[in-house]
Amino acid sequence: MSGKEARQAVRWALAAGYRGFDCAQMYHNEREAGQAVRDFLSSSENAQGLKREDIFYTTKLSSNSTSYDAVRRSIKRSVDVCGLGYVDLFLLHSPYGGREARLTSWRALEDAVRDGEVKMAGISNYGVDHIEELMASKPRVHPIVNQIEVHPFNTQENIRRTCEKYSIAIEAYAPLVRGMRMENPTILSLSKKYGCTPAQLLVRWSLQHGFVSLPKSSKRDRLMENADVGGIDISDDDLAALDKLDEHLVTDWDPTAAP
Template sequence: MAQKSFSLATRVKLSNGLSMPQIHLGVYLTSGNETVQAVKSALEAGYRAIDSAQMYHNEREVGRAIAAFLSSEADTSGLTREDVHFTTKLASNTSYNATRQSIKKSLYACGLGYIDLFLLHSPYGGKKARLECWKAVEDAIDDGEIRSGGVSNYGVKHLQELINSEPRIMPTVNQIEVHPFNTRTDITHFCAQNGIIVEAYAPLTRALRMKHPKIVSLSKKYNCTPAQLLVRWSLQHGYVPLPKSVKRQRIIENADIDGFEIDEEDMKALDNLDENLVTDWDPTDCP
């Protein structure tokens, strides 16, 4: 039976036995004080997971905002570092040694003591580099620098390649662009079959389809915003959406998704909107 109730407290179980919040704040294309304020607003609103990356150049700001929140009066629940989930990603796949050093730099930049989830940001670089970099992630997990490892923008062939290499540690997550206009069912089905959680980036289609007739009509039907509809669609599929906003009210609003449930017929109608819409990049077919 599919889960019906979702909130910022909802967590998903990873294949390594750990768990993480099912809704994360994305901080792509934010910088400086804008990042700090967005993370602060999210944590005060009840978000417990932030998704960053080396390529975003804001790991330091995210870490600073998390630490400041945890030591402030705004932390009314007495949360600790263990209660906030921090994700970052490797900028480029080059070699084992470069990746180990890169992980240490991210660790130093965020200042949080460890990284909850570290992803290979893309499959670029070729098979040798991909497998070497994964080995570096495994060793960083063994050394306590990372709690969980995963990948991002991996197509089925890249995931199969990693599985075929018989890694000591399996990837817990594959973060890809997923929304009703780009459902990526080939990848999502493969992930489900192999115990890999799908994290959905750009779950709001970067606002490119908010005025689509079906989105507008279903938003009216369920008395919700288009963004809430899209986040709820993602959750009902079992994905981990990463809605991004820098506006406090939108950050709060995007996660207010427990007042309605999309029925099966409407979920199918949303699934049928697939048009392979890529809002940024798509490395899932790279060699």
């Protein structure tokens, strides 16, 4: 979402109980999201007395590069722009750029972790070959997550198996399929069965598979709805029925097969 949308959405989300926020250089919202967090923490809305360490802030490198110095500067700029002192999780946004750029960018990210600018490092949109390439390089810092598009209509089983092999958690973006399958008969039927909305069913599917689910919304009521899934428990049979909806649907972009 845009910077202006992010500023308002982050304030609403913090008030609703959200503690993790996913930004990126490519989204042009790092400054606004960071400002919204700082404003909330110092405001009367912060009734719980939350501190910076209670917030989990993620951002991503827009472009891999064969220039180590360029990547280090880019990471430092993101840390400075958000104004939060450090970034909890920094991801390589995609595998684009080729092997040398990917591994050079990871080395720069490792050094950002060493220097305290970043707490944890991860990857995004990495396919099986990219993950194997990174792990074969014997990285000094283990990638903590791979953020990929995952939902019942694109289950990404091969990538998930590879991540499990290396103890890399899955962060699922577009868990709501960007609204493209809300009228699917199975989704509607199971939503009715569990007394929830299609969006809540999709978020719950993601969570029950052990993913870190990243539903996106700039609307206050939807933010609250997406978080209210604790009372839903999808049965194993119904989870399997949802898994069978897989059609390899890509709702935005798919760099997972990039050379």
